[in-house]
Amino acid sequence: TPSSLRDTYRSIIEDDRIDVFVVGQVTKEEMEDALSFLPSHSEKVSHYIPAQKPVNGVKRSSETQPIKQGKLHLGYRVAVDPTSADSIRMQIVNGLFGGFPHSKLFMNVREKESLAYYAASRYAALNSALYVYAGVDTKEAERAEKIILEQLVDLKAGQFTDEELTQTKAMLINARRQILDQPGQLIGWLNGSKMRGLTLEDEIHIIETATREDVVRLAAAIDLDAVYLLRGEA
Template identity: 40%
Template structure:
């Protein structure tokens, strides 16, 4: 799918030549082990790098130049996957083939070099006023979770079932960690990212592969490095309580339940767990949706998700507070039904179809191709839709039943109004 080349020790270029798109897409991903401190610094760093650099010191002139490049889109972001934090730079620009003058590609490469290697420094470090402004933006982003009660309930559940664990560390860090950042500490974080992080560079489009490889090697001249490996947490602390109820000013109740499974991303049983999640609550045909929401009318929404890198299954639902016990009972009944093998052929068929369609839809976008390959490349095999379609089609009712039997309750979290 992608042609991979080592540009330096710890730095890999992945190129996909395709006539599928009229644009050229770039993505640079810097990775380091996930900690609260690093997450906070890198979230602020992504904002600071987003708006200015050594050549375009004001956000307005930077955006104006991007508009001149036929509306080139450039943005930084911070995210996490498993035990790693990722700071990423995404760029999408028009392919020179569709322009009268073939010059945008080279100008975008120059801009990439600028935004990566020439930050907006003042006396050797980031500008204090800009750092303070972007710190405030990240703090507001972290605080916004308290206004979205579904996100807040999910955040609290992960804190309860996996305290001091990557699963409960936000990609933005904490408010306290953000407040501690200074221009000097942010400059150190930037230098560490540039010189020590594991780096994957992606480019997708219709172009001459050798020419693009040569130009990118020149534009992004990273040095050799020995990236730190994220350690898997062997000793997972269990929740102190298996039921927690909290109250806030709100009307709808948020019932969130956390389960654990020994099956994680890349395991032989991983495709089976994906099918299990689809049957359990992943889609509109699932048992949770059809029974908790449709049949019993106990929830405004009810679904499950499988966090494969952490071996966790989450159930989320919005309910009337008075229905808490009944909704909880019906949710557990659906898990028990799967454990007993009460799985229809239609549920299996629809789940396979949904997984395949999701994969195909993602691959219709250049960004989707990058993100999927970036994840599945860790499995050390040639990724293809047909391969995963075959794996999902091999999953039987008995397989799903076995997956359900390994799912263990961790904790129930219920967030409701103060009158409940």
């Protein structure tokens, strides 16, 4: 109603926290002056992290649309504290699983089996989730899902080479070093790093010192939660 919308708007203005990130050659005084129009509130430094939801069976959903290429998406729960160093190490797990062109999903689902037009994964630390995205032929969706699931099983069993681990770590470290030259990415990194209290060099050190045992241990914290299939019309 008009009344509830007004109340919600007032709550946003009066109660919600505003985080402002600025990258550039500006002084603290210049920023304070530029943002002086914002409401003045006491600083809030606490961060809310949603409790980990237990996996109670795998939820499945599908729909059909007039498209030629189907889409297969898998959602995983990740039992890792997003404020911890393990959330940095989990990025190595994701890189080996589907984050890079040398990953298991890309090499086995797309290249070797030719089951997907694309196949990749993304780790969303703040949501304690990992997502797999694959463009598939609807007729091959069941087989593609089976092969995708097998890649995580292999990862949990430590079936990856030292070369793949080294390459993944190098690519993650290189991406962090590039952040300093890209203001947009730097702001994105700052938004997540403020919870962990880690510098870029801290994160690089965590990645450099991560072991094969860390990868296997963290891969075991990933559990399938949901499967979504968008089918193309016959």
